[in-house]
Amino acid sequence: MRDATPTRIVGTPALRKEGFGKVTGGARYIDDIVLLGMWHGATVRSSIARGAIKDIRFGAGINWDEFVIVTAKDIPGANCIPLIVDNDQPVLADARVNHPEEPVVLLAHPDKARLHEAVEAVEIDYDPLPAVFTIEESERQQTIVWGEDNVIKRFLVEKGDVDSAWQHAAHIVSGEYRTGAQEQLYIENNGVIAEWSDADGLIIRGSMQCPYYVHKALLRVFDLPAEKVRVIQAETGGAFGGKEDYPSLIAAHAGLLALKAGRPVKIIYDREEDLAATTKRHPSRTRYRTAVDKDGHLLAMDIQVDLDGGAYATVSPTVLSRATIHSAGPYLCENIRVRSHAWATNVPPHGAFRGFGSPQTIFGIERHMDQIAKAVGISPEEVRRRNFLAQGNATATGQLIRDPIDLRGMMDRALKVSDYHAKRARFARENATSSAIKHGMGIASFMHGAGFTGSGERYLNSLVGLEADASGHLTVLVSSTEFGQGTNTMLSQVVAEALGLSCEDVSIAQPDTNRVPNSGPTVASRTTMIVGRLVHDAALALAGILREKNLLSEEFSADEFRAACAAYTAQFGALRSEARYQPPKDIFWDDAKYQGDAYPAFAWAVYVAEVAVDTRTYAAEVVNFYTVQEVGRVMNPVLAAGQIEGGVAQGVGYALYEKVVWKDGRMSNNQMTNYIIPTAADVPNIEVYFEEMPCEHGPYGAKGLGELPHDGPAPAILNAIQDAAGISFTSIPLLPEDIFLRMAEAPEPECLEIVGSAKGPQ
Amino acid sequence: MSAAKIQLSEIRFKVNGVERSATVPPMKRLLDVLREDLALTGVKEGCGEGECGSCSVLLDGVLVNSCLVPALQASGCEVLTVEGLATNGALAHIQRTFLELGGTQCGICTPGMMLAAESLLRKNPHPDLDAIREGLAGNLCRCTGYMRIIDAVKHAIEEPILTADLAPEETVHK
Numbered sequence: 001m002r003d004a005t006p007t008r009i010v011g012t013p014a015l016r017k018e019g020f021g022k023v024t025g026g027a028r029y030i031d032d033i034v035l036l037g038m039w040h041g042a043t044v045r046s047s048i049a050r051g052a053i054k055d056i057r058f059g060a061g062i063n064w065d066e067f068v069i070v071t072a073k074d075i076p077g078a079n080c081i082p083l084i085v086d087n088d089q090p091v092l093a094d095a096r097v098n099h100p101e102e103p104v105v106l107l108a109h110p111d112k113a114r115l116h117e118a119v120e121a122v123e124i125d126y127d128p129l130p131a132v133f134t135i136e137e138s139e140r141q142q143t144i145v146w147g148e149d150n151v152i153k154r155f156l157v158e159k160g161d162v163d164s165a166w167q168h169a170a171h172i173v174s175g176e177y178r179t180g181a182q183e184q185l186y187i188e189n190n191g192v193i194a195e196w197s198d199a200d201g202l203i204i205r206g207s208m209q210c211p212y213y214v215h216k217a218l219l220r221v222f223d224l225p226a227e228k229v230r231v232i233q234a235e236t237g238g239a240f241g242g243k244e245d246y247p248s249l250i251a252a253h254a255g256l257l258a259l260k261a262g263r264p265v266k267i268i269y270d271r272e273e274d275l276a277a278t279t280k281r282h283p284s285r286t287r288y289r290t291a292v293d294k295d296g297h298l299l300a301m302d303i304q305v306d307l308d309g310g311a312y313a314t315v316s317p318t319v320l321s322r323a324t325i326h327s328a329g330p331y332l333c334e335n336i337r338v339r340s341h342a343w344a345t346n347v348p349p350h351g352a353f354r355g356f357g358s359p360q361t362i363f364g365i366e367r368h369m370d371q372i373a374k375a376v377g378i379s380p381e382e383v384r385r386r387n388f389l390a391q392g393n394a395t396a397t398g399q400l401i402r403d404p405i406d407l408r409g410m411m412d413r414a415l416k417v418s419d420y421h422a423k424r425a426r427f428a429r430e431n432a433t434s435s436a437i438k439h440g441m442g443i444a445s446f447m448h449g450a451g452f453t454g455s456g457e458r459y460l461n462s463l464v465g466l467e468a469d470a471s472g473h474l475t476v477l478v479s480s481t482e483f484g485q486g487t488n489t490m491l492s493q494v495v496a497e498a499l500g501l502s503c504e505d506v507s508i509a510q511p512d513t514n515r516v517p518n519s520g521p522t523v524a525s526r527t528t529m530i531v532g533r534l535v536h537d538a539a540l541a542l543a544g545i546l547r548e549k550n551l552l553s554e555e556f557s558a559d560e561f562r563a564a565c566a567a568y569t570a571q572f573g574a575l576r577s578e579a580r581y582q583p584p585k586d587i588f589w590d591d592a593k594y595q596g597d598a599y600p601a602f603a604w605a606v607y608v609a610e611v612a613v614d615t616r617t618y619a620a621e622v623v624n625f626y627t628v629q630e631v632g633r634v635m636n637p638v639l640a641a642g643q644i645e646g647g648v649a650q651g652v653g654y655a656l657y658e659k660v661v662w663k664d665g666r667m668s669n670n671q672m673t674n675y676i677i678p679t680a681a682d683v684p685n686i687e688v689y690f691e692e693m694p695c696e697h698g699p700y701g702a703k704g705l706g707e708l709p710h711d712g713p714a715p716a717i718l719n720a721i722q723d724a725a726g727i728s729f730t731s732i733p734l735l736p737e738d739i740f741l742r743m744a745e746a747p748e749p750e751c752l753e754i755v756g757s758a759k760g761p762q
Numbered sequence: 763m764s765a766a767k768i769q770l771s772e773i774r775f776k777v778n779g780v781e782r783s784a785t786v787p788p789m790k791r792l793l794d795v796l797r798e799d800l801a802l803t804g805v806k807e808g809c810g811e812g813e814c815g816s817c818s819v820l821l822d823g824v825l826v827n828s829c830l831v832p833a834l835q836a837s838g839c840e841v842l843t844v845e846g847l848a849t850n851g852a853l854a855h856i857q858r859t860f861l862e863l864g865g866t867q868c869g870i871c872t873p874g875m876m877l878a879a880e881s882l883l884r885k886n887p888h889p890d891l892d893a894i895r896e897g898l899a900g901n902l903c904r905c906t907g908y909m910r911i912i913d914a915v916k917h918a919i920e921e922p923i924l925t926a927d928l929a930p931e932e933t934v935h936k
Contacts, residue, residue: 015861022869023857025804025844029870032803185904187808187816188870237806237870238904271809484868484905638864642910646867649907672813672902680898680908 009497010700013638017488017508018235030191030207030234031268038193039068041257041267042115044105044122045277046097049133049346049665050145051126053096056105059121067118068261070106075256077223081248081314083213085152089312089349091221091252097126098145099311099348100666101277103249108257108265131346133665135285135306138343145311146344152309153317153342155324157396157594160335165300169291171375177288177364178731179714181308181660181667182281182653184353185677186483188237190246190278191268194254201228202255207236208247210521211479215513217248218255233511236483240650241352243483244523245314246278275670279351280660282307282319282342286327286364291335296376296383298333305340305361310349316342319350321453323357325598326711328396329365330407330447331387336396347665352523354647355710358448359654366444366715367730370722380719381420384445385411399597402586404693407445410606410628414443417689418608418626424723431724438613439623440724444716445606449599450697450704451526454589457600462581463517464531466495466538470569472562474499474506474542478519480531481511485706486639487527493635494532494699498539501558517578525704528635529601529697530581536699537579545577584697600697603708605629607648609716610684613724618740620721622652622684625713629688632695632703640705641688647709648686653677655714659733773837777802778846784833792836793817793828796843804844804873808902815901818874819843825881825900844873847880856880856918865914867905875901879915888919 021027056071058064072079072094079090093104107118130143137143138150146152166172192206201224208214211231218229231251236243250267257265269277284307291300305323309316324340355362373383388407394400415421420441427439451457465477474495482488492506499505509516519531543561546552549572551564568575589596610624627644634640657676661669669675694701714732722728727742771788774781777800784799796802796819805828808816812827819828820842821835847854856876859865866872875898882889882897889897894915895908903911 013864016864016866018869019861019866020853022866022872023844023853023861023876024848025802025873027869028803029806031807032797186868186870187814187902187904188806188868189808236868238868240904271811486867638910642864642867642906645907645909646905647907650904671811672809673811677902677904678908679900679902680912681895682899683908686907686909 005700007497007700009493009503010635011633012636014489014493014503014636016486016639017492017503018482027235029188029237030193030205033193033205033234035193035195035264038264038266039108039110039261040112040115041106041108041254041265042119043103043253043267044107044119046093046100046102046104046124048097048126048128049100049131050098051096051128053093053104054125054127057123059123062118062121066109068108068257070256070260074260075221078220080220081217081252082220083245083314084317085313089249089314091249099346100664101348103253106253106257108261131665133345133347133662135283135308135343138345139306145346150344151341152313152344153320155320155338155340155594157324157336157338159396159398162300162302162335162337165291165335168293169299170294171292172289173292173368173372173375174289175368175371176730177286177367179284179360179363180733181283181350182353182658183275183660183675184240184242186238186240186242189269189271189274190243190250191266192247192250192254193264193266194251194258195264196255196258196262200230202230204231204251204255205234206247206251207243208233209239209243209481209483209523211481211511211513212518213245213521214248214251218251221252222255231513233481236481239483240354241356241523242279244352244521246351271672272670275675276667277348279314279349281353282309282316282350282357282360284323284360286361288364288368290368290372292372292376294376296372296378296386298331298387300335301328301333303327303336303338305338307342307357307360308345308347308350309342310345310347312349314349315352316350318453319352319357321357322449323361325397325449325453326358326447327361327365329362329369330389330445330604332389332393333387338396345665347662354650355707356524358707358711359714362444362446362711363715363732366446366712367718370719371728380443381411381415384443388445395598397598398595403601403695405604406630406691406693407604407606410604410630410691411445413689414606414608414626414628417628417687418610418624420608423610427724436614436616438615438724440611440613440720440722442609442611442716442718442720442723443606444712444719446711447602447604448525448704448708448711450529450601450603451599452524453598454596455591457530457581458583460520460581462520462530462534464519464534464538464579465517466535466542466577468542468565468575470566472505472565476506476508476535477516478531478535479511479513479516480519480527481522485643486636487522489639490528490532490635491535494536495539497700498536499543499561500556501561525707528702529704532699532702533697534579534581538577541579542575542577545575601632601695601703603629603631603703603705605708605712607712607716609713609720611717611720611724613721613739615743618736618743620656620734620739622656622717625684625686627686627688627709628691629705629708630691630693631705631708632698633692633701634690635700635702640690643706644688644709645686648713649678649683651710651713652683652717654710655717655732656734659735771834773833775836775838776840778841778843786833788834789832791829792831792833795833796828802843802845806870806873808870813902815878816871816874818877818901820877820881823884825878842877844876847876856914859914859917863914863917864910865906871901871903875903875911879918882915883918
């Protein structure tokens with residue numbers, strides 16, 4: 001740890017860099033862009049979950065000569081979107097389909113209005129095959145839909161000796177917890193425009209998080225050299241992980257149509273298509289069997305994590321990895337075993353969504369900690385306090401916590417700012433006499449690893465660039481994208497701070513693979529800590545170039561910097577610096593044993609939910625939500641708080657509103673009318689408190705924070721509901737009808753079903 | 763097959779203070795007329811069924827989802843879109859508070875959200891917290907959790923913005 005360096009710009013609420021365009025309507029999103037001679041594309045999708053394609057017929061009543069039609073036969077290269085697993089998701093289904101809504105045929109026409117009936121007129125005949133739709137059906141292995149055993153990926157993490165710990169336990173607490181699929185629901189649907197020319201190759205513009213993922217995918221699909229594919233990110237209206245891998249598929253589709261049509265083709269999904277066809281958060285089932293001593297100290301944790309991966313691997317191996325590593329929570333336990341599986345099912349592939357596996361397992365561990373507290377007879381805050389990781393402790397993967405860590409102080413602060421004890425006492429009194437509305441308080445404490453897991457950052461090998469013109473104006477060259485989180489502003493602050501300039505002196509280049517180097521994907525809470533640090537290093541390197549030529553002294557003013565840039569460019573031409581990721585020397589990860597330093601740094605948090613449960617309507621409402629988090633240095637307090645508040649609102653939706661209804665592997669409520677997210681009238685009052693403990697890995701001590709706030713709300717809310725209503729709910733989303741069903745049952749003896757139960761991993 | 767010949771109508775209306783016309787199918791969505799025929803792409807489509815509010819505009823001062831309004835219905839009306847909020851390049855007060863207080867993140871809901879705020883403040887110049895929440899409840903935002911949008915509307919009630927209000931709750935330095 002290093003001291004917080006005094007800063008001029010880092011830590012201030014610098015204005016959102018691209019904000020002017022966003023408040024004036026001038027920002028150009030993909031659907032706002034029209035190219036000359038552009039046609040529109042649409043996708044014909046499978047109507048069944050699994051089967052062999054027998055025939056594709058183009059029905060009567062449509063003049064098919066007006067349309068460009070693309071099938072798998074038109075793909076010049078590999079019919080595959082390679083991400084982690086090779087020969088994974090096809091661009092277009094060929095001989096068979098493996099999930100509903102799988103793309104089979106593409107159509108393009110100059111008139112967008114004509115596409116709908118044409119899509120309807122394409123008839124696909126199938127020989128249906130048996131399909132599986134849930135973790136349970138997949139793990140039964142009666143119908144094999146993936147490999148030999150339906151397992152897309154498995155991990156085993158072992159610390160200490162779990163099996164010998166049970167005999168010393170004062171209590172053995174077991175529990176099973178479930179989370180549903182969740183839609184990212186960015187308000188801007190997915191969309192891409194493709195152009196093809198023999199001279200330049202393929203040019204893609206689109207709404208996306210990861211231009212170089214799209215680039216890599218298209219090289220194989222079109223069998224082109226790197227310089228013949230160019231990918232440009234348009235202003236992107238929200239992503240949250242939902243535009244991490246799927247845009248590669250849409251870009252391939254638009255590209256195939258553009259190639260065959262010989263003109264630009266735009267594909268914009270409407271909301272129903274986007275909801276039905278694109279990725280969602282993995283549904284999960286986690287099982288905990290824990291041994292604790294009489295004081296509530298964790299002696300052993302036997303954890304089983306199961307995710308529903310959907311029909312193709314896509315990002316499931318890495319989602320499972322993060323879920324696995326976060327499943328033991330921010331607690332010290334000498335004996336831990338985590339066995340985890342991502343199961344194949346015949347539903348559209350589940351994908352990235354803020355938290356990336358962690359919200360699922362943190363829901364499990366944080367609900368479970370409350371059950372341990374009940375079994376031992378201590379308070380929820382006390383059971384956590386007694387088990388918190390401290391500096392020098394080792395996590396489940398044996399990662400030594402080297403940095404200072406203040407979970408106990410954060411717990412104190414969270415309890416104080418939420419007035420936890422007074423409210424809890426008052427609610428207990430009032431709940432005993434009030435029959436209508438019951439109030440409760442719930443806690444979740446948790447962490448989120450910043451950056452790619454394990455060796456991930458080494459493989460990414462990120463590169464950033466920085467250019468200065470003769471006037472001393474700087475342009476940051478990164479493939480890291482802005483989609484609302486504040487990337488542009490944060491990177492401007494870093495450069496301005498490092499070089500003694502103001503944010504107005506810094507521009508961010510539009511992410512365009514012809515112009516910016518590959519600074520890695522914009523995912524995994526890595527942009528501030530990893531890319532921000534590289535941009536900082538590039539800024540220092542740029543000053544170093546000027547000093548080498550004796551144009552700049554150690555200390556310099558903004559004017560001296562500008563004069564140096566003018567002198568350099570006049571004498572030597574372009575002024576440009578770079579920085580490449582250097583793995584920290586003291587970080588070690590063993591991919592085979594899944595042991596070591598899983599992340600360079602963790603952000604830590606303690607959240608408190610205050611809820612009201614109406615026993616007449618069975619509606620649960622979050623009244624207040626208090627967040628205390630330690631995220632290293634806060635780069636921009638307005639943007640950082642905005643990230644926390646937005647993540648909490650999504651977490652509230654995850655817990656209480658957002659239910660994907662499945663029918664034979666297809667989302668049946670694929671409209672905003674019946675997939676409900678919180679409105680301004682639904683969100684609680686959200687209070688945001690930061691602790692700053694600068695971290696050596698990020699610029700000016702920053703760590704990642706984007707995903708953290710989605711991890712804690714759901715368990716905190718269900719813990720609060722248990723406090724209010726005396727019922728332990730173990731599954732989300734928790735809708736009024738679910739509360740009704742349990743309340744209508746006879747009251748249960750608390751915890752009897754979980755303490756000493758034989759249920760759990762065997 | 764050729765599409766059935768659709769009768770076109772000329773729609774005349776005042777958009778952002780300027781007389782405009784468009785010759786379009788009368789049932790064409792006002793959203794599409796604004797975006798495609800008048801190039802006012804600040805009006806956004808999020809759901810196409812009146813749920814998300816991204817396409818909100820003021821039609822004769824009334825907040826409407828332009829995806830649910832046929833062009834014919836806008837004939838002879840005054841339409842205000844996000845492009846009409848600023849005057850001569852100077853941001854309207856509500857635009858400034860959205861920008862300065864973190865009321866916009868990805869920006870896709872922002873035009874509609876600001877028009878919802880404008881509509882609310884025209885009807886009720888001093889709304890309390892519940893009225894603000896209610897007034898914005900027809901417009902979905904997935905990024906902000908609404909806190910900073912609510913702040914932006916609160917601060918649009920009074921001038922000037924105090925920079926001290928820009929920061930969130932206190933931060934502890936350790």
